[in-house]
Amino acid sequence: MTRSPHQVSTIIKSKAIEAGFSFCGISKADFLEEEAPRLESWLNQGLHGEMAYMANHFDKRLDPRKLVEGCQTVVSLVFNYFPSPSHIPLNHHFKVSKYAYGEDYHRVVKDKMQILWDSLQDDLGEISGRMFVDSAPVLEKAWAKKAGLGWIGKNANLIIPKKGSFYFLAELLIDIPAEPDGPIKDFCGTCTRCIDACPTDALSPYWIDGSKCISYFTIELKEGIPASMKSDFEDWIFGCDICQDVCPWNRFSKAHQEPRLEPSATFLDMKKEDWENLSEVVFKELFHYSAIKRTKISGLQRNILYVNKKNES
Template sequence: MSSLPPDYTALADRIRALAHAAGFQRVGISGIELAEDETFLRSWLAEGLHGSMQWMASHGDKRSRPAELHPGTLRVVSVGLDYGRDADAAWANLRDGERAYVARYALGRDYHKLMRNRLQRLAETVQAEIGPFGHRAFVDSAPVLERALARNAGLGWIGKHTCLIDSDGGSWFFLGELFVDLPLPIDPPATAHCGTCTRCIDICPTQAIVAPYRLDARRCISYLTIEHEGSIDEALRPLIGNRIFGCDDCQLICPWNKFAKRSDEPDFRVRNDLDKATLVELFAWEEDEFLRRTEGSAIRRSGHERWLRNIAVALGNAPKSEAVIAALQSRREHPSEVVREHVAWALARHDLRSSFSP
């Protein structure tokens, strides 16, 4: 006698329950059709708005075709993990030119391993209950259109700043995916609720959001301080302010983030006092100290050279003081040409200022 086919509706409910039990605040299931998003991505790449991120184009259409990335995929389980922070503290940090600003997501440990492990355990639990099935977990580990899939799974809509927004929790959450070969029922996609609001576009320090839903990465501070190698365009340096790793302005200003949930996930707690550290303190880290302090952190991907480059720019934008000048002068003969260039630029900026800050 043949066994009865699985009750996929009940299985979908079970997967949602297990995802919540695993610590994910958001979970939804989508199909794999992303034709409109593929067209948008092709247009964005054709305009060169991805800057030097060649990996965005190197996989062809696999990014928008889940079944080509992982053969057999029928559905995608998208999950969200909150990392909400105190917006008032972030604004205070940005206003203090002597302090360094690090994107809120990078203040604690790197989220990738945590989320991937939880997704893998989720898949293993389901497999233990229903038997073997095809699956693969992703957390920024492959070419995946995660925001489009999460939107289609009902986790939120893609805002004008291109981040995902949930009306019940804002945009302060990480995304992960579990590709499966199970024909689960799908959730309704999220609908957009940005309306006529343009706060994110208006506040962007470098005007990187060139149109609603269209980001020019070449002007984006997150791209410039994290992904971009080499010299930063001199015209953009003064606009970076004290942001040394990433930028949150478009999320901080978003009115939907008044609903964001603050997370006390131990891995996301602030490390190395990065929420209040001064630029001078962080500029003094030698490479061995940088590597030690950033172990398990997303910041490590920038490397020590870019870390110093970014801080040199921020020091050039900082109020003039003896400590700032001394810090910059300590790196004037750094082995890296990139670091030396940005230090020289920062010192030249201060030479134009007649006095030290009180």
Template sequence: MDINQLKEEIIAYSKEIGIDKIGFASASAFQTLKNRLERHRELGYESGFEEPDLEKRTNPELLLEEAKSIIAIAVAYPSKMKDAPRGTKEDRRGIFCRASWGHDYHNVLRDRLNKLEAFITEKVPGARLKSMVDTGELSDRAVAERAGIGWSGKNCAIITPEFGSYVYLGEMITTLPLEPDQPVEDGCGTCNKCIDVCPTGALVQGGQLNSNRCIAFLTQTKGFLPDEFRTKIGNRLYGCDTCQTVCPENKGKDFHLHAELEPDPEIAKPKLKPLLQMSNREFKEKYGHVSGSWRGKKPIQRNAIIALAHFKDETAVPELIKLLKADVRPVIRGTAAWALGKIGTNEAVSELEMALLKEKEEEVIEEIKKGLRLVNS
């Protein structure tokens, strides 16, 4: 088959199966990216969720022998929630970031890529292909940038002219010599809004992120949240959209193109108190289909406790006392203690003083003391 004709047929088929944008890139090594990643590691900016082998992250031939091209795909997701519920003083709500509003995008994009693989291998039976979404070795952003999907913004997201940065990315390495597309010209210019408003200063400079300060990363950790970030995450349960929502390129961008990516408002913006006593089974049944559930219920529950402290929700005090007294997890007991101090009712103080006499875990004792200091400060 004529290789240019094949490319056109791949593009046409991609539209049929719900791929919103497709681009093609060479499979040569990403040398500039490798240099950046080495510096990133030296500075201690990695999150720990990445593929540790920098060679695999930057050399497609190590992942697929005789790799010649990479197909990049983008699928747009909504930026606005229809009929979003509002929290009340009695029922405060948290929020999942937009990338976790619908069904887990890893599964949605893998489905698209599987269909694309089947289409290509039917056309070219000898073709060898390797697809990945987010958790693969390659950098989705670097591939998308090279393939002309969009430019790499100062907020470290790929920004497409059509959909802004509200897109999921995936890619497929191939042994086919598909003609590469041209990269998109950088559109950020002198704008620094994302850097200026990042709540924790995680955006060190345009295009450079200290993952360990990024709220999106911090909400996914399982230990105690460092003190300096507890007042920064607000009611975020998973992820952070601040650097996207302030981006001028995202103004007016809101696409509802795929039913499976539409949010269930009660899951995307849930009541906080019911999360605190939720069992593993209940959590999996309600939240298991969204990407924000991948680390389990513990980080979400910890973040819900911090959110209740953020609201100084006195109606949550009885629930927080239950956690302080009975939860087997030190992180949850300790965070509940800190939250009780932040809320600071007489009942909360009394329970903290009693807990200080009974608690055996050093980390929890320290959190109880923090809570009491908050009351007295």
């Protein structure tokens, strides 16, 4: 049975919700004309720091048809990761980005996408394509914006109206046409709370200097934090949520319902001295399936040392 693009879109969105995603939006696979000069300018200014991979596959980042042969449709998916207040660590002085409290989101979201993919195969017949969770040269936020899921805020995050920005983004690139959605307006208004709150001045309206971001320093940077760096990281040792925490739209955030994203009791009970005295064995055991393992224990120790020195000065 041949489905119309409208029917395909309806089925995809329905199945996405059944698989556990919060929202789903559809875009026609095409060249991201608006993003091309922005990406080129961002790279030319060196705002990606030492994240050399961001300069790779420039054409594929802007055109999914060059990434996945035969791609006709980009399906944008969002998955809530905002924790319950009872699962926000209170016993230590170090801070970890909320997305890393539980199991590595790549694993969790990819499993949800596989459920969705299998379900779509049953309903739409044999479809071809690929699924991505922050694992390929795909401009996730640009596609989510194009699909009308939200707007790109002044903190460079996707903000969903009356839902906030604590969401993982993922995409299905498929070879069948589906009725596309359209973008919505920007609701940041005159607010600059995210820009004003950033301790490293990494933000300017709708731009982020990745080479100044606390998340960059604590995760992406593989060498030592430069001696020229004078900013206070405000106790963040893995990632940073400041620009999201201060965003008025995140007052609408609701706790996720995914058990695999919940922090372990050990993580919640960790105090400052536990982090400082973390051994290689305990690190591997505690963060084996966590996004935190990406920084390795050496990176975590480097971050803790930097934060402690700033607190002493």
